[in-house]
Amino acid sequence: MDDSNREIGNKVNLREIYRYLGYGARIPDDSIQNLIIEVLDALLCVIKPRNIYKVFHSSISESQVVLEKSGRILVFESKNLADNLAQCNTVVLLAATLGIEADKLLQRYEILHMTKAAIVQACGAACIEAYCNILQEQILDELSKKGTKLFLRPRFSPGYGDLPLQYQRMIFQELECTKRIGITLTDSLLMYPTKSVSALIGLTANPQSCHIDKCSQCDNITCAFRSGTVEK
């Protein structure tokens, strides 16, 4: 396992993995916990995480977000996104993936060991989140070097709230996701490798606005995987 994957392993939130496996806020028994550690380790040994991002100046109005960088302009029509990015002058467009290796491992487990397949699915989801968390901290450090202390807003992706998935096409074109980091977009706007994320991240000098749990913002309040869900 190389160092950067180990770092992802260190940052992975095991509770997220439990939650993705349907445990809500509970803790699995020891044998399942051991199995999770084993599968997570196998996953971290094969993945090849990659990322690409660009930094834009942003102007936010009530239901529109305009990103601008040296003459290139991207417009997003979405009230939820505008709310999320309120007071942000800088927005990072980020795409990241664990690579095709995660999907290959999932497929192998689906044939050999269905339990591990379900677990690797959950571990993959937690790893790509951990990877994005690491990346955004790095980006924040780099951008904060210029003087003003900046704070991160929660990542916001197409498909959240009223931001249509169709914006994936624009993001993919802008970041050249396919060529640069190997994420492809299907006609139905799904990303492949499946353990991939594309997102807008707002940066603001306003400290009180940061870090809202993005899961709890979602409208699907009956979702079985909602964070904090224990049982009905």
Next chain:
Amino acid sequence: MNFREQLGRQILFFDGGMGTLLQERGLLAGEVPETWNILHPEIIRQIHKEYLLAGSNIISANTFGVNAFKCKNLEYTVNELVTAGVRLVREAMGEVHSSQPMYAALDIGSIGKLLKPLGEVSFDEAYKVFQEIVIAGNQAEADLILIETVSDSYEIKAAVLAAKENSNLPVVVTMIFDENGKLLTGGDVASVTAMLEGLGVDAIGFNCGLGPEQMKKLLPQLTACCSLPIVMNPNAGLPVVVNGQTTFEVEPEEFAQSMRTLVEMGASVVGGCCGTTPAHIKRVVELCKNIEIAPVTDKKLTVVSSYNHAVYFTKKPLIIGERINPTGKSKFKQALRDHDMEYLYKEGLVQEEKGAHILDVNVGLPEIDEPQLMEETVTGIQAIIDLPLQIDTSNTEAMERGLRYYNGKPMLNSVNGKKESMESVFPIAKKYGAVLVCLCLDEGGIPETVEGRLQVAEKIVKTAAQYGIPKKNLVMDALVLTISTGKDNANITLEALRRIRYEMGLHTVLGVSNISFGLPERSRINTAFFTMAMNNGLSAGIVNPSSEPMMSAYYSFNALIGEDNQCSAYIANASQTIDKPSVSSTKSSVYTLDEAIIKGLAESASEETIKLLEQNMDALSIINEKLIPALDVVGKGFEEKKMFLPQLLMSAEAAKASFEAIKATLSKQGKDSESKGKIVIATVKGDIHDIGKNIVKTLLENYGFEMIDLGKDVDPEQILKTVQEQQVKLVGLSALMTTTVVNMEATIKLLREHDVNCKVMVGGAVLTQEYADMIGADFYSKDAMGSVRYANALYERGEL
């Protein structure tokens, strides 16, 4: 001299970047650069001219991004954009008066979609997209085809086949590697080089992704294995993000200095990619034009490759796993008849785990469509297993299908010295660059003498050469006959083997276990013979990697001949074998069958089932009184949130092991296990996430339902057809995204329109009861157990 004649004999220069130059001249964000071939031809022509004046010999037409997928949203056709693009290069060449050689390259980039079975575009669809471009470029009189900035070996193979089957133009392939020498889809330099040389391209190299300094580090990997002229088209350094803006900062002088080193290291065609300009190329030409390039040499490597790595035939023998083969295996034959692909994949995965280097794939049975099954097996296995494959068939159509859809440089088993065999197999092996297993037999049968076998070997080598197949792509099988029918059979084989390997200089292969047919305790003879064969020059043994004695012999041999540094592989293998608890100690399980299932212990479940069967408990009672009640306990625990998905699945796997034990007993008694009814299950069109569907399938199987799994990204028509043909009464559909739920709705609509008498249950992350009602589903399953409850209810009402 034409392009092919100059290639590798004198240095040639490519042009540099196009995108940045177009942006400087007003190309807007989101605008498709290739449309400028028609909208602003003068600008494109001017850029080409600048590169020609800088000294470029090869100008890439502005056709990189043209393909049927991208043209869908444009008002121009592929043909129009390609034709205009190539014409602009020709016009620029006409306007530059120079004595330098000048060539117009049809520039083909990636289609930007991942290929099946991982992605959504089939190999044949990708081929057609490339074919359209090639035909247009060929008609527009391109001098060569440049396939560039590609990063998926399977897509590259489709593009190369399209280029070679639809034109006679030279083909140059440059790929985008990362700093570790990997393609985005996992391939490495050696694996794609093996594949491309096999396919007969004219030059291979790197472009984009890296700057010249990083390419310097990777180039030795290429020169070590490549027997073709080498192309280097780097970016002007690694992209540097300044104020969030991506730029390339290496200036012409520094760039050219690095390029000179690349030429000295072995590149003979050089140019630039992103960030490079006519100024960069001009300086490269000045610095490099007088370098005398090293002649291209044949590395004489015998190599096969999978999508992600190459396997070389060397002094150290290889293990070719023999288990994917129905010969003498009734269970395997049944799996083929039942189209039980999972069974095949498992055989492959186990062999990979046990240390095989190559997998033999034989799916021949008289009553099945072998070409179709070969294609399916090869594409299925290569999606999950990393090993190179040996396509094993005597059916030439199955050979062609297997080789065509193979992602890498394959091995092919086999040709023999018969005229008919050589005439039919050599052209196919040549076309796909297969390493060919050659059997030392001909019209006269298997020669009884060493001399006789060598004569056949020589005939095969000579005839292969006439088809353009070099010795390095032939691996000779001296043939093994059992010693139970002739006392000298081993001696003859070993001596023929030795002379083929050391006198003729060919690599060798043997089906080792044939030596002991008709004898008791075969593994004793096999193991001894395997060691003797390796010592006489066996390059690869076709053996069962799960056989401990054989693998012990293998690891011992390598340690003994000094091919196992610090005996580490030997030690690893030995400790594995020793650590394993002996089979007898696990026999006495402490759990009853229902406990084993509830705890999710597959081995115990299987053992306890066998015990019960031995105690004459009948199969149906075991299922109804032990298995199902145990599964119900877990199912109920799951519904009450006292047990969770991993436990549910572990129990399901334990139950599966128990079922398999029951099935094995039933089939010995000539009986079939009963099914509670057929259920079709599929992830809908457009959706590629199928873990949810697979979980549901696993559970339903355990409750005795016969599952017809249509996979992911399934057309509504296919679902309808299966339901009608097999008279299925229940369909399970899964969809993950709002964008694919529409296809769920379309599928239900299609089923209803055709008045099919079947129920539809649906599930997936974004679904809700309301949504399920809206799209006309009969049942919304909020979790995996929901589908079991529903199917059981239908069964009890007699509706399945």
